Amino acid sequence: MKIHEFQAKQLLERYGLRVPKGRECTTVDQAVAAYEALATDLCVVKAQIHAGGRGKGGGVKLVRSAAEAREAAQAILGKQLVTHQTGPEGQLVRRLWVEEGSDIASEYYIGIAIDREAQRPVMMASSEGGMEIEEV
Numbered sequence: 001m002k003i004h005e006f007q008a009k010q011l012l013e014r015y016g017l018r019v020p021k022g023r024e025c026t027t028v029d030q031a032v033a034a035y036e037a038l039a040t041d042l043c044v045v046k047a048q049i050h051a052g053g054r055g056k057g058g059g060v061k062l063v064r065s066a067a068e069a070r071e072a073a074q075a076i077l078g079k080q081l082v083t084h085q086t087g088p089e090g091q092l093v094r095r096l097w098v099e100e101g102s103d104i105a106s107e108y109y110i111g112i113a114i115d116r117e118a119q120r121p122v123m124m125a126s127s128e129g130g131m132e133i134e135e136v
Contacts (some may be wrong), residue, residue, distance in 0.1 A: 004048040006097040024048075024098030031073035032066050034098035042101030045072040047080065049091040053083030059093065062101060 003011075009019040023034035035043050047059030054060050059081045061072035072095060080090035108127055115122045 002050045004050070004095070004097070005046065006048055006095075009097075009099075010045075020100040020102060021075050022097050025073070025096045025098055026077075026094065028070055028073040031077070031096055031098050032070050035063060035066050035069035038098070038100055043069060044099050044101050045069060045076065046097045046099070047076050047081050047093040047096050048095045049081055049093060051085035051091055051121060053079075053085055054081065057083040057090075059083070064127050072096050073098075099127070 006022060006024050009022065013019050019051070023037065025031040025034050031045060037043075041064060043063050044062055045061045047054050047057075049059070059076055061068075061076070063069045063072050076093050077096055079093055081093050081109055082088060082090035106127070108125065111124045112121050113124065114120075
């Protein structure tokens with residue numbers, strides 16, 4: 001099963017975990033409205049595709065104004081985003097997630113995968129990674 005980042009965050013929030021406030025957007029105008037509604041100095045505009053490496057591929061942008069939110073959304077939405085996981089054809093960006101930005105003191109990465117040999121889920125966690133999480 002593949003879900004987008006925004007869907008994962010909605011699930012986490014539903015079960016009581018704190019996540020940054022955000023909004024799903026399918027148009028540039030919605031992205032601008034999301035920035036304005038979040039009413040914070042820093043937001044992140046993120047392409048929602050089923051692939052890692054979005055930041056390195058230009059699919060994640062920090063914005064500090066409605067004009068920057070518009071510019072970022074125009075640059076990402078409707079484009080083929082090419083990352084190391086998409087192959088050279090990339091994936092079409094049909095939706096964005098605009099969320100509150102934050103000062104990051106530390107980051108932790110948690111993933112759950114199916115171990116086919118053991119026939120059970122395996123949880124992985126790391127305090128290292130950032131944009132290089134796939135390398136850890």
